[in-house]
Amino acid sequence: MASTDRRISESTIHRLSIYYRALNQLEKENYETISSKELAKREKLTPAQVRKDLSFFGSFGTRGLGYPVTELRNKIAEILGINRTWNVALIGVGNIGSALVSYKEFQKQGFKIKKLFDNDQRKIGSNHKGIIVSDIKNIFEELTNSDIEIVIIAVPTATAQILVDDVVRSGIKAILNFAPVNLKVPDDVDVRNENMAMELEYLSFSLCYAKGRS
């Protein structure tokens, strides 16, 4: 985690992403305002939680009228930093990496994959969805003083740390890691780990509790 002073907790930020999507949907459904109660119900949260989360950002809601949908959506986009585009590099154009290049949610939220890296000679130099794949040997050179702000790691566990060291040396401060390994980075670099199996573990936990221990 970065050493920056964070008044907003990790789970609040996660819920802001959820509210953002709900408000987008509400706008499509022509809602002009939404109460904390309705928003909570849609997202299976408590109205108190919604009010608490949104209270961080000043007084939005009008008692009896609720929150203005578009204004709140735009405010959350600003807080999350998705009212602009971010330049992203992706390291590892394998199964997961290839899927991420085509992942529409990234584009929709303003995350533009602009550089690709791989170690496979058959991929290096080839055009992948309009981007020429670079050699992972050149990560440091290509990222230093570049316009890339966020790096996604989608390589096997064994090579992830070495590549991340290059990424960190190049000055990148934000990394999304798909390798199932705890990456070591300096305190001023933020790493988020994406492990799709963890969500399945939540489901298996629920199934065990719902059905009784099996």
Added chain:
Amino acid sequence: MASTDRRISESTIHRLSIYYRALNQLEKENYETISSKELAKREKLTPAQVRKDLSFFGSFGTRGLGYPVTELRNKIAEILGINRTWNVALIGVGNIGSALVSYKEFQKQGFKIKKLFDNDQRKIGSNHKGIIVSDIKNIFEELTNSDIEIVIIAVPTATAQILVDDVVRSGIKAILNFAPVNLKVPDDVDVRNENMAMELEYLSFSLCYAKGRS
């Protein structure tokens, strides 16, 4: 969310998945015991948080000695339900779906993809990594009274709800959803949403706060 009585919060379950991975790593490093302080440091949590999380499962730690690594790892596996295998069906063999079929973390944690569904005539009937792809028209028939316990949805937003209705009718109680849409399911069905852009939004939030609003 399921209507089951959950004494353990969502974020605790998530941390259990993290502890499980840390303990696996510690076992590889030949640790026999680990203190809450060391475990907390590795995962960038507080020792108090670690002790609180693990206290749910009875008294494990011995003051001065710490937690027994293997025993605690096994206990957490049991709680998460990953001390056994789970049969999984995957709907949508596109970019994301294909990557998930090859995703090693699923297999490692005991989640076995045993059925695949797609609506593409070129894919239906073909052998994908040893599994014959079925027609999505047959979801209800193929899942009813089958050994499938968890379903993963990796189809575009527009078709996700219709397919989920078939999944729910077939009696499935646990769904992992990659479509960026809020699926409507009965209270006794658990849906977890996986949206990879949300982790990037956490990073963009951090970058904004670290660098000042840009």
